[in-house]
Amino acid sequence: MSSYKALIIDDEPDIRELLDLTLSRMDIETYSAADIDSAHAALEQQKFDLCITDMNLPDGNGIDLVKFIQLNYPNTPVAVLTAYGSMDTAITSLKAGAFDFVTKPVDLQRLRDLVNTALKLNAGKREIVAKHSDSPILGASPQIMKLQTQIVKLARSQAPVYISGESGSGKELVAREIHRLGPRSECPFVPVNCGAIPGELMESEFFGHKKGSFTGAYEDKTGLFQAAKGGTLFLDEVADLPMQMQVKLLRAIQEKAVRPVGAQKEIDTDVRILSATHKDLSKLVEQGDFRQDLFYRINVIQMCVPPLRDRIDDIRFLSEYFLKALAKDWEMELPRLSSNAEKALQNYQFPGNVRELENILERAVTLCDDEVITPEHLQLPTDGNPVSKVGSTLGDHAIPDFVEGDSLEEYLTDIEKQAILKALEETRWNRTAAAKKLGMSFRSLRYRLKKLGLDTDD
Structure with a gap:
C-alpha cells in the first residue's frame, strides 16, 4: 500500500x-475531483500529502482553492496547473500560497x-523543526523573530524570493537558511x-558552454x-546584471x-531561484536600468532583512x-565589553551592519591586552567618517582615499x-618589536597577520 496520497482537481x-x-507509477495513491465542491469533500475525508x-474549474477559481487549503490544511502543498505562457497566473498562484x-x-x-x-516537505517536518532551533540567524528582537517565522514559511514554498537589505545585513545567510530548511536541502x-x-563570460558562467564554441x-x-x-x-547583487543578460535570465x-x-x-x-541586492531594485526598474518583467518574476515574494x-x-x-568565537579561534581568554564600549556600540549607526560589528570587534580584540574592550579599542567614527585621515600615508605605504559608497570595513582593514x-x-x-611599536601583544599581532594573509610561516 502506498504511503503517500495525492488529490488531483481538474x-x-x-x-x-x-x-x-x-503519480501511480511513483507509488502515490491518487484521488480525483472534477470541481471545487468535490475537492472540499475529499479534503474533509482524507489527509493528503499533495x-x-x-x-x-466549473464552480470557481483554482486560486480560491489554494487559499482555502492554505488556511485549513497549511501542511498540504498545492501545485497549480496553468496554461502555457500564463506567467501572470502562475505568479498569482505562488503569491496566494501555491x-x-x-x-x-x-x-x-x-x-x-x-x-x-513536495513530498519531502512533510517527510522532513520534524527535521526542519530541529534545524530551525539551530538557526545561524542570531538575535531575539521582534524583527528577527518575524524574519525567522518568514524563513520557515518560505522554506516550504518553491516561489522565487527577493531578499532586500543593506550591505552586511545577512541577505546570503537568509537565503542559505531558506534552502537549508526546505525540501531541496540535500541538493x-x-x-x-x-x-x-565579466560581461563577456556571463552567459557561459550561467548556462555553460560546449567545447570549441x-x-x-x-x-x-x-x-x-x-x-x-x-x-x-542564489543570485546575489542581481541589480548588477547587464540588460542583455537580464533578457536571457x-x-x-x-x-x-x-x-x-x-x-x-x-x-x-530544476532549481529554485533566490535573489538579493542592497540596491533599490524597484527604483532601478523605474529608471529603466532593470527589466520590469524580470523584477516581476524574481520578486514573487519579497522579504526585507532589517538593518542592525x-x-x-x-x-x-x-x-x-x-567574542566567544574569536576567543575559541584565537585560543585566548574570553574578551568582554566595558559598559561604555557597549553603550558606544548601541549608539553607533552601523552602516555596514552585522558584518561591520564583527569586524569592529575583531579589530578591538587585537588592540586590547587585558581582555577588556573599551571605546578606544572599538575605533568607531564619531562624525560618520573613518578615524584615520583620508588620503594620508603610512611611510611609503599610501592609504587610499575613502570614497562614499565604498565598504567602510574593507577600507579600515586596508x-x-x-x-x-x-x-x-x-x-x-621582528614581530616582537613590531607588536610593541603597534601597541599590541605579540599574540594579537600573530593572529592579525594570519587573518590578513601576511603570515609567511608554514
Missing part, C-alpha cells in the same frame, strides 16, 4: 487520467521533480555574485543552473531550461557571540594592513 478527464497514471489543481506550478501541456519529468520535492546551494562576473573553450563547461540542479541558485527562469553556448538543444533545469541599527537589542547578544606592514618593515620583520 474538470478534464484526460488530464486527471494522465496525472493519475504518472494537491494538484487546475486554475479554471507550492509550485506546472504548465500545460504537462512535462512529465518536471511534474515528477515537483512531486518528489546544492549555489551562490553567484552577479557583479563579479568560442576562443578558449577547450572543454565542455557546466553552468551555474546545471550545478544547482535539484537545489537553489528571464527566459531561463520562465522556461525552466537553458541552452549552453554552442549547444543545439536546451537542457531542462533598527534592532539595537541584538547588539549585546551578537557581540557576545562574536589601513590596518598598511600600518602593520610599515611596523614590520621598520623593525626588519
